[in-house]
Ligand SMILES: Nc1ncnc2c1ncn2[C@@H]1O[C@H](COP(=O)(O)OP(=O)(O)O)[C@@H](O)[C@H]1O
C-alpha cells in the first residue's frame with residue numbers, strides 16, 4: 001500500500017530500551033523538521049510483516065508529544081538501533097531501498113570496512129582486535145610500536161581508552177581518562193601490568209591501535225570532528241567540521257574540550273597555514289572518500305560522525321566512524337541535527353525502481 005505522496009510517513013526505528021538520550025535527540029530533531037510529513041518511532045518487533053502494519057508513536061509537533069497508534073509501513077526508515085541484514089532486507093522488500101543508516105557497526109567492523117578502500121589505507125592507524133594477550137605482544141613486536149592505544153570497540157566519549165607507552169629502560173606508562181580526570185599509572189614489565197590488562201581486554205571487546213601524535217595547540221592534543229550527511233538532494237555534504245582541543249594534558253580528547261573551526265585552529269597552533277596547505281579542503285576530501293567507501297558497501301548510510309586526527313606533518317588519520325552520531329550542541333551550528341530528516345524526505349519523494 002502506498003502512503004499519501006504529499007504527506008509521506010517517515011519511520012524512525014529505535015531500540016526497545018528507549019534510551020532517554022536518543023529519545024530527547026529525536027524529539028529535538030522533529031521539532032524543527034518540515035511539516036509535510038508524518039514522523040513515527042517504532043521498534044523492530046512492532047512491525048507486522050503479514051498485515052504490513054506497524055505499532056508506533058507519532059510525533060505531534062503542536063503539543064510536542066508522542067501519540068501511539070497503528071500505521072501502515074513507513075515510506076522511509078531511519079535506523080537508530082541495530083538490526084540484522086535479514087530484517088533490513090525484509091523491510092526493503094516492502095518499501096524499496098529506503099532504509100538508511102542500516103548498519104550500526106563497532107570500531108573493529110568500521111576499520112575493516114574502510115580498510116577495503118585503497119585510498120583510505122594510508123589514513124588508518126594499524127589496528128588489531130585483541131582476542132588473547134598474545135595479540136598485544138604480537139602487535140607490539142610485529143610493528144615495533146612503543147606507543148599504542150587500547151580502546152573498547154563499543155566505547156564512546158573516550159571512556160575506557162588506555163594509552164600504553166613502552167620505553168626502553170623505563171617503566172611502562174599507562175594513561176586513561178575517567179570522566180574529566182586523567183589517570184596515570186606506571187608499571188615495571190611485570191605481573192602487575194598484566195593483571196591490569198587481563199582479562200577484560202582480551203575477549204574480543206577491545207582493539208589495539210597505533211597511537212598517533214596529533215598536532216597540538218597550547219600544549220594540548222587535538223582531534224577533528226567531521227559530521228557528514230546526505231542532504232535533501234541525496235548528496236553527501238559536511239554538516240560540521242571542528243578541531244577539538246583537550247582542555248588538559250589528556251592523551252585523548254576528553255569530555256572537556258575547546259572547539260575551533262580549522263582557520264582559528266591553525267592560528268592558535270604553532271603550525272603555519274602555508275606549510276599545511278588547505279587543511280579544510282583536505283579534511284573534507286577525506287570525509288567524502290569515507291562516505292564513498294560506505295556507498296560502495298552493501299550498507300545504506302547517510303548520517304556519519306567521523307573522528308580524525310592530524311599529525312605534525314599534516315597527515316590525516318581516521319580514529320573512528322560513528323554510525324549513530326550525536327549532533328554537537330552548544331554555540332556551533334551542527335546541520336547533522338536536521339539533515340537526516342531532509343534526506344528521509346528526499347528518499348520518500350523518489351519513485352521505487
Ligand atoms: N590511535 C589513536 N591515536 C591517538 N589518539 C587517539 C587514537 N584513537 C583515538 N584517539 C583519541 O581518543 C579519542 C576517542 O577515540 P575514538 O576512537 O573516537 O573513541 P570514542 O569517541 O568512541 O571513545 C579520539 O577522538 C582521539 O582524540
Ligand SMILES: [Mg+2]
Pocket residue numbers: 156157158307320
Ligand atoms: Mg570518537
